[in-house]
Amino acid sequence: MGNVKRIVILGTGYAGVHAAKKLHKKFKKDSNIEVTLIGKNPYHTLMTELHEVAGGRVEQDSVQINLQRIFSGKKVDVVLDEITEIDFNKKTLSSETKTYEYDYLILGAGSEPAFFGVPGVKDNGFTIWSLEDALNIREHIENMFRKASKERNTEKRKRMLTFVVAGAGFTGVETLGELLEWKKKLCRNYYIDEKEVKLLLVEALDKILPILNDNLIVKAEKYLLKHGVEILKSSPITSVEKDSTTLKDGKVIETNTLIWTCGVQASKFAANLGLKTSRAGRIQTNEFMQSVDHDNVYVIGDNSYLEEDGKGLPQIVETAIQTADTAVENIASDILNKEKKAHKSNYHGLMVSIGSRYAVASLMGVSMSGFLAMAIKHFINLHYLFGVAGFSSCWSYIVHEFFDIKERRSILGGHASAKSHSFWLAILRVYVGVMWLLEGINKVKTGWLTDLKIPLFMPDATASATAAAGDGTQAAAATVTPILSSPPQFFINFMHLFRPLGLQFQIIIVIVEICFGLALIAGLFTFIASAGSIFLAANFILSGMAGYDILWYVFACFALIGGGGRALGLDYYVMPFLKKWWNNTKLAKRTYLYVDYNSTEN
Ligand SMILES: Cc1cc2nc3c(=O)[nH]c(=O)nc-3n(C[C@H](O)[C@H](O)[C@H](O)COP(=O)(O)OP(=O)(O)OC[C@H]3O[C@@H](n4cnc5c(N)ncnc54)[C@H](O)[C@@H]3O)c2cc1C
Numbered sequence: 327m328g329n330v331k332r333i334v335i336l337g338t339g340y341a342g343v344h345a346a347k348k349l350h351k352k353f354k355k356d357s358n359i360e361v362t363l364i365g366k367n368p369y370h371t372l373m374t375e376l377h378e379v380a381g382g383r384v385e386q387d388s389v390q391i392n393l394q395r396i397f398s399g400k401k402v403d404v405v406l407d408e409i410t411e412i413d414f415n416k417k418t419l420s421s422e423t424k425t426y427e428y429d430y431l432i433l434g435a436g437s438e439p440a441f442f443g444v445p446g447v448k449d450n451g452f453t454i455w456s457l458e459d460a461l462n463i464r465e466h467i468e469n470m471f472r473k474a475s476k477e478r479n480t481e482k483r484k485r486m487l488t489f490v491v492a493g494a495g496f497t498g499v500e501t502l503g504e505l506l507e508w509k510k511k512l513c514r515n516y517y518i519d520e521k522e523v524k525l526l527l528v529e530a531l532d533k534i535l536p537i538l539n540d541n542l543i544v545k546a547e548k549y550l551l552k553h554g555v556e557i558l559k560s561s562p563i564t565s566v567e568k569d570s571t572t573l574k575d576g577k578v579i580e581t582n583t584l585i586w587t588c589g590v591q592a593s594k595f596a597a598n599l600g601l602k603t604s605r606a607g608r609i610q611t612n613e614f615m616q617s618v619d620h621d622n623v624y625v626i627g628d629n630s631y632l633e634e635d636g637k638g639l640p641q642i643v644e645t646a647i648q649t650a651d652t653a654v655e656n657i658a659s660d661i662l663n664k665e666k667k668a669h670k671s672n673y674h675g676l677m678v679s680i681g682s683r684y685a686v687a688s689l690m691g692v693s694m695s696g697f698l699a700m701a702i703k704h705f706i707n708l709h710y711l712f713g714v715a716g717f718s719s720c721w722s723y724i725v726h727e728f729f730d731i732k733e734r735r736s737i738l739g740g741h742a743s744a745k746s747h748s749f750w751l752a753i754l755r756v757y758v759g760v761m762w763l764l765e766g767i768n769k770v771k772t773g774w775l776t777d778l779k780i781p782l783f784m785p786d787a788t789a790s791a792t793a794a795a796g797d798g799t800q801a802a803a804a805t806v807t808p809i810l811s812s813p814p815q816f817f818i819n820f821m822h823l824f825r826p827l828g829l830q831f832q833i834i835i836v837i838v839e840i841c842f843g844l845a846l847i848a849g850l851f852t853f854i855a856s857a858g859s860i861f862l863a864a865n866f867i868l869s870g871m872a873g874y875d876i877l878w879y880v881f882a883c884f885a886l887i888g889g890g891g892r893a894l895g896l897d898y899y900v901m902p903f904l905k906k907w908w909n910n911t912k913l914a915k916r917t918y919l920y921v922d923y924n925s926t927e928n
Contacts, residue, residue, distance in 0.1 A: 333363065336365075338393060341415060341646035362402070365393065371456070373455075375707070389543025405426070432625075433626065433630075434650070435629055437641055451584040463501075467505070493529065494585060516533040528558045538678070566584050592608045593629070615656065676688055689702060718922070720878055728743065731743045748889050755849060759855075775836060808872060838858065842855045849896050850895065863880045
């Protein structure tokens with residue numbers, strides 16, 4: 327036990343999760359290293375997508391990744407607890423109920439909104455810094471529309487329908503972008519004229535999105551103005567009341583909604599730990615990401631303060647990930663008595679979405695806007711998700727952002743989210759199943775189980791193809807023009823490998839056709855039967871035996887693949903059971919190939 331090193335990470339945000347995954351990778355075979363990750367929520371929140379929840383674009387589960395999913399099968403002990411105290415001398419963290427010991431501590435407790443002493447913001451404004459915040463905003467906005475629809479007092483109604491976002495950094499602009507899209511639906515639902523709704527972006531500086539170049543700033547501003555947003559620059563807010571917001575020039579905006587995104591500071595918890603802090607309560611670190619007070623305490627992500635080229639590292643995701651990298655490398659160096667490496671940032675860029683269909687981005691020095699910028703933002707999110715929780719989390723993201731999206735709020739519009747009821751597919755499914763079954767029975771009747779019928783299996787392929795055309799089973803081929811007049815050479819070579827087992831191969835084809843037929847009729851394993859049908863049809867086409875009529879099997883099976891068995895089929899009962907079983911297997915945990923199923927499925 328004396329040699330065991332306990333590494334405790336506090337915080338399950340971008341920084342903490344990345345550090346834990348990296349430590350697992352480094353020390354998974356080392357029984358002397360114990361890694362514990364402590365966080366107060368059972369999920370990792372995708373903070374960068376909170377505005378989509380606040381603006382009613384996606385549901386809350388699209389910004390949550392279950393920690394159990396990320397770390398099951400990993401050498402990381404995930405503990406759900408809220409730490410209230412850290413004793414750096416005793417090397418312990420304590421919550422209300424438990425104390426945890428560490429040899430190395432990685433602090434990644436994140437940040438919180440800064441109010442800069444502006445009176446009333448905290449009590450009367452909304453912030454967007456957690457999932458709960460985003461849900462509060464969403465509920466409040468919908469409430470405002472609901473109330474306004476019943477309000478006959480013009481002043482009150484106007485106040486309810488005026489929405490102010492304070493701060494024109496990426497958080498503020500992204501939040502406003504969602505509101506300008508959502509407003510259309512809300513107006514429709516509550517019989518409110520869109521002209522009645524006022525969206526304001528209020529910024530203390532003389533420009534919006536100061537992190538971007540002027541060209542992109544102009545584009546973002548143009549887009550906001552075009553969509554009816556009023557932008558007030560050089561307009562610091564001096565106080566916020568329940569029913570109004572006052573600006574420095576004395577202007578009073580009558581509103582019930584102020585969303586404050588003006589600044590961020592280290593979380594109070596981190597700032598008050600007694601470690602040396604710097605700007606906005608961020609904990610001062612050296613170049614190795616160690617706290618300057620304790621060698622065995624590393625600080626990462628939004629919590630940390632380190633200057634590069636005279637400027638503090640920005641509080642963004644890339645900083646969180648890169649500082650976590652540095653901390654883990656240096657803890658490993660410390661344990662292995664190697665030399666530590668200084669932190670070096672390597673930023674790739676920033677993307678700011680304004681709603682679901684427009685974005686501005688600066689990526690590795692290249693500026694872009696519109697569809698391309700938005701597509702890249704999705705791609706980067708997918709890349710991040712793949713690293714955190716593999717393909718299944720990417721698939722969930724695609725489903726949430728494209729297939730389940732409402733009101734056409736995606737770069738693909740509503741094309742990917744248009745749905746047909748599986749009920750109607752059930753009819754098609756049974757029909758395709760019957761056709762395969764008849765096809766299989768017909769092959770049995772015409773001698774496929776006893777005589778060679780596939781031309782490519784006959785001694786002389788060309789001669790036998792002619793022979794086959796005259797054969798009863800190939801009567802169709804004689805009357806129907808094949809899609810390919812002769813099989814491609816690669817397919818001939820491939821099929822010739824099976825020539826010695828030609829008859830057995832034929833028998834398998836017949837059995838498979840009958841099985842696919844029965845499976846489709848029963849709606850059991852519809853995905854496999856449909857995908858298999860497409861594969862089988864492709865083989866008939868390549869063998870030069872199939873005419874154009876086979877294509878309908880292919881297209882029908884594409885339609886069935888996505889859930890043709892879920893209505894009036896056995897998949898309705900069997901698949902939830904199998905999915906649950908699969909998610910608990912070691913292989914699913916190791917590969918992250920989880921499959922989603924909703925609780926109503928079992
Ligand atoms: C709306 C919004 C949009 C953003 N958009 C972008 C963007 O487009 N691009 C970008 O790069 N950045 C963006 N950011 C900033 C980015 O999200 C942060 O820089 C990043 O989350 C920092 O990661 P972190 O791990 O340091 O902290 P966090 O992600 O905040 O994680 C901190 C974690 O610590 C936990 N924790 C805190 N205290 C305790 C405690 N006492 N006990 C237990 N657990 C605790 C918290 O629950 C949390 O899980 C955005 C932020 C917001 C809010």
